[in-house]
Amino acid sequence: MTADVIRIDPRYCGPSDSGNGGYVSGLLAAYVEGPARVRLKMPPPLNKPLTVDVTAEGARLRDDDQVVATATSANVQVVPPSAPSMPKAIAATQGFRGNTDHRFPRCFVCGPERAPGDGLRIFPGPVEGQDLVAAPWVPEPDVGEHGLVKDAFIWAALDCPGGFAVWPDDPEVAVVLGELAVRIDKPVHISASLRVIGWPLGIEGRKRTSGTAIFDYNGDVLAVAEATWIAVPAANFTTG
Known part of the structure; x- marks a missing residue:
């Protein structure tokens, strides 16, 4: 060891x-x-x-x-739905629930208080006509090396959209990440015009599962993930 x-x-x-x-x-x-x-x-x-x-x-x-x-x-076999168009992904951010009520506004991935160049600023909202959330993402140079996004930041981008895909309607209930499995299929380039989606897979008691995926501008899959989220009382969250 x-x-x-x-x-x-x-x-x-x-x-x-x-x-x-x-x-x-x-x-x-x-x-x-x-x-x-x-x-x-x-x-x-x-x-x-x-x-x-x-x-x-x-x-x-x-x-x-x-x-x-x-x-x-891990053997990550989750198959993503088709990517929404870039205009639909951009429009979806208008419905991002964190725009009006975000318990972690400084979250590195989805925190709306992060300035451009500070966080990933991925703000997934519901896509009209599809059971998923989506957002555009343009990776900044500081999350990469030699023109490619580092793997840890790919994992980060695949995290929060899955949570918003299965977020409870009950304002007294929230979800926390319990497990994340990721498969990276292709390099993710800095400054590329990308789309990130999350979609629900199932609910079993307090557990909720979701899938996430990153697509390039042409709609090709770059990375996929499957996550398990645990429903907890929203009062357990630390605001800020």
Whole structure:
């Protein structure tokens, strides 16, 4: 077994006091070859050294003796629906629920308080005539290297749209990410005109599953994900 140490910069928060689940999952997934599945055990703490244990079975992220997340290889078979047109994706952002009520307005992925160039600014809203949410995305240079988006930020982009696809109508209930499995099929280019979608897959008790996908301008699939979300009382959320 080998060990490494990572630190989650506060810039990459979801809630103001913990890391964005997709981004942190992507960091841990880098220790697993090929498509991976990451299960979050607790809110990832910010700005402190976290230990990554790498074994033949996968990887584990620890905060001292507490397990933050685990990663294993995955067979991600989710098939996305057809991508809405770019004009429809742009129009969908007008219905983004976070425009009027966002519990984590500083979320690195979907926080409306993030200025251009600071967060990913992916604001998925419902698409007319389709059971999905969608948003445009143009990756900024600082999330990439050599012209390509780094994998951790691809994971981040595939996170929040899935949550908004299965967000409860009940204002007293919210969802938190429990598990995210991602398959990256093609490189994602910096400054490309992309579309990100999320769609519901099912509900079983407190668990809700969703799919997400990133498409290029031509409608080709670049990456897909399947997520499990857990319904919790909205009062449990930390606002900010």
